[in-house]
Amino acid sequence: MSRLAATFEQLAKSGRKALIPFVTAGDPTADFTLSLMHAMVKAGVNVIELGVPFSDPMADGPVIQRASERALANKMSLTKTLALATEFRKTDQQTPVVLMGYLNPIEAMGYEGFANAAQRADIDGVLTVDLPPEEGEHCAALLKEQGIDTIFLLAPNSSNERIEKMSAVGSGYLYYVSLKGVTGAGHLNAADVENKLKQIKAITSLPVGIGFGVKDAETAKTISSLGDGVVVGSALISNIERNLDDLDAAKTEIVELLSAMRRAMDE
Amino acid sequence: MTEKYTMPDARGHFGPYGGMFVAETLIPPIQELNAAYQKYLQDPEFIAELDADLKNYVGRPSPLYYAERWSRELGGAQIYLKREDLNHTGSHKINNTVGQALLAKRMGKTRIIAETGAGQHGVATATVAARLGLECVVYMGAIDVARQSLNVYRMKLLGATVIAVESGSKTLKDALNEALRDWVTNVDNTFYIIGTVAGPHPYPAMVRDFQAIIGRETKQQCQEIIGKLPDALVACVGGGSNAIGLFYPFIEDELVKLIGVEAAGDGVASGRHSAPLCAGRPGVLHGNRTYLMADDDGEIIETHSISAGLDYPGVGPEHAWLKDTGRAEYVNITDDEALEGFHALTRMEGIIPALESAHAMAYTMKLAPAMRKDEMIVVNLSGRGDKDMQTMAKREGIEL
Numbered sequence: 001m002s003r004l005a006a007t008f009e010q011l012a013k014s015g016r017k018a019l020i021p022f023v024t025a026g027d028p029t030a031d032f033t034l035s036l037m038h039a040m041v042k043a044g045v046n047v048i049e050l051g052v053p054f055s056d057p058m059a060d061g062p063v064i065q066r067a068s069e070r071a072l073a074n075k076m077s078l079t080k081t082l083a084l085a086t087e088f089r090k091t092d093q094q095t096p097v098v099l100m101g102y103l104n105p106i107e108a109m110g111y112e113g114f115a116n117a118a119q120r121a122d123i124d125g126v127l128t129v130d131l132p133p134e135e136g137e138h139c140a141a142l143l144k145e146q147g148i149d150t151i152f153l154l155a156p157n158s159s160n161e162r163i164e165k166m167s168a169v170g171s172g173y174l175y176y177v178s179l180k181g182v183t184g185a186g187h188l189n190a191a192d193v194e195n196k197l198k199q200i201k202a203i204t205s206l207p208v209g210i211g212f213g214v215k216d217a218e219t220a221k222t223i224s225s226l227g228d229g230v231v232v233g234s235a236l237i238s239n240i241e242r243n244l245d246d247l248d249a250a251k252t253e254i255v256e257l258l259s260a261m262r263r264a265m266d267e
Numbered sequence: 268m269t270e271k272y273t274m275p276d277a278r279g280h281f282g283p284y285g286g287m288f289v290a291e292t293l294i295p296p297i298q299e300l301n302a303a304y305q306k307y308l309q310d311p312e313f314i315a316e317l318d319a320d321l322k323n324y325v326g327r328p329s330p331l332y333y334a335e336r337w338s339r340e341l342g343g344a345q346i347y348l349k350r351e352d353l354n355h356t357g358s359h360k361i362n363n364t365v366g367q368a369l370l371a372k373r374m375g376k377t378r379i380i381a382e383t384g385a386g387q388h389g390v391a392t393a394t395v396a397a398r399l400g401l402e403c404v405v406y407m408g409a410i411d412v413a414r415q416s417l418n419v420y421r422m423k424l425l426g427a428t429v430i431a432v433e434s435g436s437k438t439l440k441d442a443l444n445e446a447l448r449d450w451v452t453n454v455d456n457t458f459y460i461i462g463t464v465a466g467p468h469p470y471p472a473m474v475r476d477f478q479a480i481i482g483r484e485t486k487q488q489c490q491e492i493i494g495k496l497p498d499a500l501v502a503c504v505g506g507g508s509n510a511i512g513l514f515y516p517f518i519e520d521e522l523v524k525l526i527g528v529e530a531a532g533d534g535v536a537s538g539r540h541s542a543p544l545c546a547g548r549p550g551v552l553h554g555n556r557t558y559l560m561a562d563d564d565g566e567i568i569e570t571h572s573i574s575a576g577l578d579y580p581g582v583g584p585e586h587a588w589l590k591d592t593g594r595a596e597y598v599n600i601t602d603d604e605a606l607e608g609f610h611a612l613t614r615m616e617g618i619i620p621a622l623e624s625a626h627a628m629a630y631t632m633k634l635a636p637a638m639r640k641d642e643m644i645v646v647n648l649s650g651r652g653d654k655d656m657q658t659m660a661k662r663e664g665i666e667l
Binding site: 054055056057058059060061062065069072077078079102103104105106107108109129130131132134135152153154155156157158159162177180181182185 | 278286287288289290291292294295296434435440441444447448451452453454455548549550551552553554556559561562563564565566567
């Protein structure tokens, strides 16, 4: 069983939900990201989404765009992100790591080369924002051969037909984008999410993580109760942005926010 | 001799290029757009309305002008200019915005968004939005806002909101990113009018079909004026909409050479250019697979060109396919050469071209002398140069 499947199964058994932080690899340095990943695990997260920086993050709001820009300014890349994941895995064999990013860095590496490199780095899942299943079946098959899950996005306007498709091609979990918009947007509506999750859950047996617009412990609690996990990204990264001259403070604030989310979700 | 050309396939692929590489939220609106486009392109009422707008609002057909003096001066092939600069709003861009706006109206969308580089597409979009009474928001890189301030003012006069994009390289690609972010947020009421043959399917095919009026007219005009097809077609290529508009109706006429001219900026060897077909590699950006300017890690490289409209790291996927199959040839022209083309056309024919089109003129100056006098070149004069007066004056150290 994959690390992701095992994680979600164990959480389900204990009646808990997955807390899934997203951070951009190399923001502002690879060393900081590495120590932040370990600190987040201590704060009670279950899966880490590691953002691969890209020059043109079309689906991201300003906070994650700037995180990408900071990482790229420090010469971060897909290759170095894989090296960072390898480093993380040396002392943490439990926490699943999912790479999240855009297709072109993978195109540049080549799909097969990427699948092999991701396997060597012991990556658990890959979520490529601009690779829908229509274009992505080949890549998903190569990753599957290496035991890596391909995670697809679902949106508020996804039809039953598309939910079935993602459920068939995807594995690990499905990522439900809770609103029409970019990451970090501010108009998440819990009632809408609840209705859509009913529709999704009627079709798929995969766990569903919900993200986009989750800002605080209260939202994390509400949203996670509607699915199997909650993804939080911009709210964490804005702490880095505010504390670029004091990264220890950034780390402390992120850990505090995640701990508060954990407590609220477990209540 | 003609082989039937049927690109793209049903999912928007031109061989390995094109496709629909977008986030999930954009899949439903793209499918909705594709259905509407497939339906209305077969609808006689839609076609009649489009034709009437192209005639009475845009001012088509545009003339095919014989540049007699310039041809004599260059001493080779006879040069004809397809006068897209004479269209309403001053470039070929309006052919496409008129078509997409009619689609938007039929789809019940109340809000129009667009990206723009030189501002020509932004102006053409703001124009049709004003005419139909639709809200219009145009995204433009902050650097382009500065270097094309006249067009910014035109868009504002037309009632559009112009948003200066400060992210990334602050040029056309970043404007496209921001327009995509707007679209994903406002998909229910918003129609995104993409200005070039890029983006996810159906945009590359749809924009081509709206621009193909250029080539259809040219074909007919060539028959009327000289009774044969031209020997070569020359057009500048940024995203590539004016070029594909001219080329497309000639693709099956294999004896007609198709030549696309990319912007070499400071020279391809300098690395400071916008010539992905000449010096890039395949990759995925803005919803399609095509040739891109990217580094070894797949990060998009900042581009450079004196012309804002060519300052883009990608190119329409159909051009990528025409390059790989050898049906079209792609060359490049530096900033300095483009300026020579700009001055030559201005002084020899009394026509001031847009800096984008000046790249096609500059290549024609190389090509024509190498051809016979009984041969014929059609060059797409895709836009007029009024918008570039500030850039030209600054470059030549003149204060206006």
